[in-house]
Amino acid sequence: MASSSSPSLSSYSPCAACKFLRRKCQPECVFAPYFPPDQPQKFANVHKIFGASNVTKLLNELQPHQREDAVNSLAYEADMRLRDPVYGCVGVISLLQHQLRQLQVDLSCAKSELSKYQNLGDIANTTNLGFNLIGGGGGGNQLLYHHQFFPRDQQQQQQQQQQQIIRGLEGGNNSFDTTGGGFRI
C-alpha cells in the first residue's frame, strides 16, 4: 500500500486567530506561535480591543524573541479592558498605587512601634535603673527615649541611650525628644 505523502489534516490545525478570522492558517502565520487553537478566548479578546491588523503591525515591528511577551501583555490588557471597559489596566495601576501607599504608611507605623519595643527591651536588659520602663508613662515621670535607628551599630546606640537617660535623670529633666528613624522603604 503506497504511503500517503500528504500530511494528515490534524497536524495543520489552524491557530486560534485564523480559526476566528476564518482563513487558512499559513505556515508563516504571525499569530500561530502565540495563539494556539486551544486558547480561542485569548485571540477573541485581543481582536476585540486591538484588532487583528493592529496586532499584526505591532508584532511585525518587534524582534521574534519579544513577540511572546508582547502578545501576553496585549492579552492581559485586553482582558482587563473587557472586565473594566472604563479604566482597563489603568484601573489596576491606580489600585496598586493605592495599595502601595497604604502599605508604606502601615509599614512605617509598624516599624516605629517595633523600634519602641526594641529600645525598651534593650534598655531593660542592659540597665538596672529600677524603673518600670514598660508602660511607665503618666505624670511627671514620662520618659521619652531618644531614638536613633542604626541597626548595624546597636551596641553604640545602647550606650548612647543609656548615657542620655542617666544625664537626663541627673539633671532633673525627664523629657527627651524622640525623633523617628528614617525608615526607607
Next chain:
Amino acid sequence: MSSSSSYSNPPCAACKFLRRKCLPSCIFAPYFSPEEPIKFTTVHKVFGASNVSKLLNEIQPHQREDAVNSLAYEAEARLKDPVYGCVGAISVLQRQVIRLQKELDATNADLMRYTNFEQVNNNQIMVNQERSNFQYGRRMVPSYSSSAWNSGISGDQNNIGIDGGSGR
C-alpha cells in the same frame, strides 16, 4: 448676500485625522479636541478608531471621558514600550506590593512577639494591638506574569487585596 450659517464647529481631532465631516453626533468630538491631535493619533494607532467607537458606545456617556483618557494613557504606554505597554508598570507595582507586604508581615510578627510577651508578664494589653494586626480587604488584582495566559489569569494568584475603595 445670503446669510448662510458659515459658522461651524471645527472638526474634532478624530474627524480631522480620518478626513471626514465631523457631525454634531460625532462620538469622538467631546473627547478629542482639535487642539490635541496627537491624543487621537496615538489611540487610533494602538486600538483603531472603530474599536474605540464601539467601546465608547457600550459605556455610559458620563464614563466616556475617563474611558478615553485611560485608552490614551494605555496607547501612549504601548508606543513607548511596544513589548509590555502599561503592563510593565503593573508588573513592577505588583512586585513592590508583594515585597512590602512580606516586610510588613515580618514586622507584625516581631510586634506580636513583643506584645504577647508583655501580655504574659504584665497582664496588660499593649497599645495599638489593633494596629499590629494590619488587615487588608480581600479585593484581588489579577496578577500579571509573562506566562499569565499559560497558567490562567486568575484573581487568586495575588493574595494581596485592598479595601473596597479604589485609588481612583
